[in-house]
Each structure stands twice: as C-alpha cells, then as structure tokens.
Amino acid sequence: MNSLLILALILFGFTSFYFGKSRIKKVTEKGDLRPKALPHFYGYYQALWCALPAFLIIAIWTVFEPIILKNLIENKIQISSLNEISQDELNLIYSQIISFSQGNFSGQVTKGIEAGAITYKNLLSISQGAKVSLFFCTIIAASLFAFRQINKNVHAREGVEKTLTIILFLSSVAAILTTIGIIFSLLFETIQFFTKINPLDFFFGLGWSPQKAFISDPTNLTPQEAKDLKEAFGAVPLFAGTAFIAFIAMCVAVPIGLYSGIYLAEYATSKQRKWGKPIIEILAGVPTVVYGFFAALTVGPFFRVIGDSIGLEVSSESALAAGLVMGVMIIPFVSSLSDDVINAVPQSLREGSYAMGATKSETIKKVIFPAALPGIVGSILLAVSRAIGETMIVVMAAGLAANLTINPLEATTTITTQIVMILVGDQEFTSAKTQSAFALGLTLFVLTLILNFIALRIVKKYREKYD
Incomplete structure (x- = not known):
C-alpha cells in the first residue's frame, strides 16, 4: 500500500510542478503583473505543498499503525481471557496472529488465533482505508492552499528556500542523532557486558570461545564456570x-x-x-x-x-x-x-x-x-x-x-x-x-x-x- 501511495505522490508532485509553473504565467499575464520569482519556483512551491504534508501522513501512519493495532489486539485478548496474561505471552500470541493472518503460520491453530486474525484484518482494513482517505484529502487541501497563494503572486522563492533549508537541517539532525544513537546503544550493551566480564580479561585475554559462556547467573558461579567465563572472551x-x-x-x-x-x-x-x-x-x-x-x-x-x-x-x-x-x-x-x-x-x-x-x-x-x-x-x-x-x-x-x-x-x-x-x-x-x-x-x-x-x-x- 505504501509503495502505491508513494508512486501516486510522485505523480502528483510532478503534475503540480508543471501546473504551478504554468499557473503563475497565466496570473501575471491576466493581471499585467510581474512575478515575484522565476516561474519554476512557483512550480516547486506547488509541488512541495502537494507532496510534503501527504508524505508526513504516510510516515507518521507507518510508524504508529503497528503500535496502535498491537495495543488494540492485546487489550482484546486480555479482556477475553479469564486469567492474567504476561507481556511475553501477549507478544507470542500477537506474533502468531500476524503469522496466521499472513498465511505463514505452521503451528496449531486455536479459536483465539482465528478470532484475533479476523479482528486484525478488520482493524488493518479500517486503518488502510483511513490512511488513503486522509492521504488524498491532504493532497487536495494542500494543493488548493498553494493554488490560492500562487494566485496572490506570493514570494515563492522565499518559501521554497526556507522549506529546503528546514529539510536540510532536519537531515543533518537525523544523521547526528543516528550517530549518537549508535554510540549509546553500543555503550549501553558494552557496559552490561563488562559487569559480567572483567575488561582486563577481554582486552588482554588470549582465548576466544564465547560458545562456552552459557551461564545464566554470573553472580553465583562455580570455580569451573568462573574459569570458563574468564577464558571465553579474550579478544x-x-x-x-x-x-x-x-x-x-x-x-x-x-x-x-x-x-x-x-x-x-x-x-x-x-x-x-x-x-x-x-x-x-x-x-x-x-x-x-x-x-x-x-x-x-x-x-x-x-x-x-x-x-x-x-x-x-x-x-x-x-x-x-x-x-x-x-x-x-x-x-x-x-x-x-x-x-x-x-x-x-x-x-x-x-x-x-x-x-x-x-x-x-x-x-x-x-x-x-x-x-x-x-x-x-x-x-x-x-x-x-x-x-x-x-x-x-x-x-x-x-x-x-x-x-x-x-x-x-x-x-x-x-x-x-x-x-x-x-x-x-x-x-x-x-x-x-x-x-x-x-x-x-x-x-x-x-x-x-x-x-x-x-x-x-x-x-x-x-x-x-x-x-
């Protein structure tokens, strides 16, 4: 679905560009005015207003749709169950429901999984329909707004350059935050690792065999387990x-x-x-x-x-x-x-x-x-x-x-x-x-x-x- 919406967005964007470019020429010729920017800036202005809000709708929907569907399904499972279900069990049941709804489930099918799959398909259908409706309504509303602004001979160049500046800034921030996220994710797991393994054994140890380190409780080790753990992670x-x-x-x-x-x-x-x-x-x-x-x-x-x-x-x-x-x-x-x-x-x-x-x-x-x-x-x-x-x-x-x-x-x-x-x-x-x-x-x-x-x-x- 998202690929089709992105393709439609690209087509609408190109169409809007040529429409905005030709529209400013008609407006200025009709009113005997001078455009406040070159014609192609009005094309970019129209295309950006057509594409960016709709693209944000797709991005936000793609991020939050799985989370909302999962919460709705899990709440229904909890309500229909007589006993309290742990979060791990809910995750397992939800993954089974998703697999069954997609035709990839090979285990034993229960009535709960069948009912959950039907509910999931219904909710997904409603969600997809709402996304498509909101997508096209956003394109129409944003395009009409840009159309009215072009009719007023707005300063299109300033708007386009500000928008592109914001996009470039957000791209830079995303790259920086990604780097910071990678560093902190590595750092957090590394600290957890060094609470179990002595850093000196890791950096100066001469034996590497992590397959021997099947130890559930590192705080209560037998002498042999401690020796195996010490000799397993010499890097x-x-x-x-x-x-x-x-x-x-x-x-x-x-x-x-x-x-x-x-x-x-x-x-x-x-x-x-x-x-x-x-x-x-x-x-x-x-x-x-x-x-x-x-x-x-x-x-x-x-x-x-x-x-x-x-x-x-x-x-x-x-x-x-x-x-x-x-x-x-x-x-x-x-x-x-x-x-x-x-x-x-x-x-x-x-x-x-x-x-x-x-x-x-x-x-x-x-x-x-x-x-x-x-x-x-x-x-x-x-x-x-x-x-x-x-x-x-x-x-x-x-x-x-x-x-x-x-x-x-x-x-x-x-x-x-x-x-x-x-x-x-x-x-x-x-x-x-x-x-x-x-x-x-x-x-x-x-x-x-x-x-x-x-x-x-x-x-x-x-x-x-x-x-």
Missing part, C-alpha cells in the same frame, strides 16, 4: 587477526592503487585515462560476496597447491588469501581518490618545477606528492577503514577460528566476522555471549576513531601550504 586473537589481514590487504592496495593513480594523473594519455580509470573502478562495484567466493574457491586452493608442491603446509582458509583478495577489492579506493587529488594540484606548481629544470619524476616526488599528501592520506585511511570493516571475504576465506598467529598461511578471523557469527539466529540479548558483539563493535569504533585522529595529526604536520 586479543580477534584484534591481531583484524590487524594482520588488514595489513596484508594494505600491502597490496596501497602500492598498486597509489602507483596507478599517479600513472593515470601524470603519465597516461587522455585515451588511456578514459579507459583505464573506469576499468579500475569496476573493482569497487563487484559485490564482496563475489570476492569471497573467488578467495575461497580459487585463491585459497591455489596457495594450498603451491604450498604442497614446495613442502609447506597451507590452510585452505588462510589470512594470505583473504588479505590478498581484500587488497584487490580496495585498490579502486586508493587509486581513484589519489588520481583526483593529484589532478587537483595547481598546474602552476608543475610549470614552476619544470622551469627550475626538474624532471617529471622529480616534480612528482618533490612538488606534487607533498601538495597532494592530505588527500592521499585520506584515501589510504578510507582504504584502511574499508579493510577493517570487511566481513564477507574473511568469513569465506580466512576462517572462523580465533587463531593468534602471524603466519599468513594459517587460518584466522576478524572482529567483524565474530560479530556476525555471534548475532546470527535467535539470540538472548541478556547473555554475555550476545553482549560481547557490542563490546567488539564499540572497540572497533574506538580504534577507527584513534586511526582518524592519527591520520589528521600526520596531515597537519606534513601538509604543504601554498599561496
């Missing part, structure tokens, strides 16, 4: 595995990406650049799961065969395979951004260097590279963040075991992989195992923040300034 192997695979990836991505960016910006002809840059950027558009399949089915077995031929024991899921393929995936991030940054260096700097007798390579090393250093560091930082946050490749090619090693031929794992594995399936969010995923996420967030700070300090210290 050092995860930190080391993440840094190790990211390091291998950067050893591949940074030299190749940076050199290709320098070549495309300084040495390649226009024809080579025209074809070379899009081909390199295609690598960024390949889904990461495809890279994961390539690493697991081709690169990993290839290294194992090569190792067997020379007498080395190579795991099918190795850090080398995952890091190498991840580095290939990250090449476009370094190459494309470095190319753009180098091209942004003023041509006058090159000409001045050539006038002093410097060669092209000397100009690149002594003039262009220092001038482009902030952007190059930024591209490398983006690549590092991409490597640290990658999941699919290491899940499929590096393995799931937390192995503390610096041997690239052995299997290891990363923080993001363990977060995925912990949160797969139904989870109890009060258990230490599930909350450890949030602790890992917050740790990764802090590490990335520290990395950004170090990069900014390096850029500030070594940046060249030109008048």
